[in-house]
Amino acid sequence: MSFAKKTLFIVLDGLGDRPIQYFGGLTPLEVARTPNISALVEKGACGLLDVIGVGVRPGSDTGHISLLGYDPHAQYTGRGPLEAVGLGVHLADGELAFRANFATVNSQGVVVDRRAGRIDSAKPMEAALNSINVEGVKCHFKAGAQHRGVLVFRPQKGMLLSDKISNVDSNAQGVKISLCRPLDKSPEAAFTADAVNQYLSKASKLLLKHPLNKTRVKNKLMPATGIIVRGAGVAPHFEQFKEKFGLRAAAVSHTGVYTGVAGLMGFDILPLKNATGRGDTDLDEKARVAAGALSKYDFVFLHIKGTDVFGHDGDYVGKRNFIERIDTAFSKFSGLNDTLVVITADHSTPCEMKNHSADAVPLLMAGPGVRKDAIRKFGERDCGRGGLGRLKGADLMPEILNIMARTPMYGS
DSSP states (O other), X not given: OOSOSEEEEEEETTBBOOOXXXXXXXXXXXXXXXHHHHHHHHTEEEEEEESSSTTOOOOHHHHHHHHTTOOHHHHOOOHHHHHHHHTTOOXXXXXXXXXXXXXXXXXXSBEEETTTTTOXXXXXXXXXXXXXXXXXXXXXXXXXSXXXXXXXXXXXXXXXXXXXXXXXXXXXXXXXXXXXXXXXXXXXXHHHHHHHHHHHHHHHHHHHTOHHHHHHHHTXXXXXXXXXXXXXXXXXXXXXXXXXXXXXXXXXXXXXXXXXXXXXXXXXXXXXXXXXXXXXXXXXXXXXXXXXXXXXXXXEEEEEOHHHHHHHHTOHHHXXXXXXXXXXXXXXXXXXXXXXXXXXXSSBOOTTTTSOBOOOEEXXXXXXXXXXXXXXXXXXXXXXXXXXXXXXXXXXXXXXXXHTTOXXXXXX
8 A cells, every 4th residue: 555544643742852961872762672663663754843943942732733733823822721621621702711730839939849749639629729709700720630720710790801911830940929910001911910810829828728738748748839820811713623634533642731732623532541641651541542543533643741741850761761661552553554653742851951942853654655764763863864854843744644645736
């Protein structure tokens, strides 16, 4: 067969890295033992991908919008609404959603840990946070995986909200929580910023007294004593993936923002029982569900979060070991003879930075219709010598459609 009938699109979140002295100057991906991915490399082609553009440091949200064939510059409205949809929260017109983190904040208002020690679950604190009243706004909080959550403001009494406000989450530790400030002179922005500050102040007082935090302190764990928010936005509107590309699509994802992006694009979200969004997630289940979905769908998006978690934690050994676990689970993809397998990342998360970088990410495309190259190992520098060259995120879906023989002719 000279073209692929299906596509398995795999995003290993934050996969890209930089040389690590401990590994003799190799990256976690380069040093990892990955025989199953190497088998795909042997029948495919590799390259590098600038997810949004050269020198642009992608967020997880904008990175996925770009990877899936949409323009983040035109369609991104903020992280909050994507997280909200991913957690099953409906957003009506005029409502505003924020991505929220449970954080450890000391008595001076300094953020000690942006993720409250990667708390297992903050669900028990959800009810307390939903008891908060702010004049002119109905507040709805929903806890997500670990430290993550969503805050939604629903305007009341004819009030109007604005997304022209600053982030409270400064993406840094050891600094004081910022006040939310209006970014323009509109009364809506001033009202919204004040409502955010009121809510977060009341939330901190409730969280300090919450039984879960008392238990965490007793057990010498970081308490979730504050909420920090970012990415305020209204619900975006995407052309549906099937209408845009002619492909029936499904997503195998657990964490809110990725499920939200896919859901807004019209993907069917496939259920998972044992996904955690951490390094202990059930990779076998994810691989099994993704492989099985190819019998029904043309395009299956598989997202794996753990690589990014280890990058943010600076744990290069954990990142290498997790990549090796991923490779073991990918043995389930060895018999996909009519399927294009794409493996890439939404951004790099170098362990020494503990944050996203603008470094190009590795890219592999393997399956029928792919011109094989001479690369034999999936790694950042090997991919830089691959036959795919260096692409931008906007090039990826057109290349996939070409390999699937679904690209219309330009001209005659």
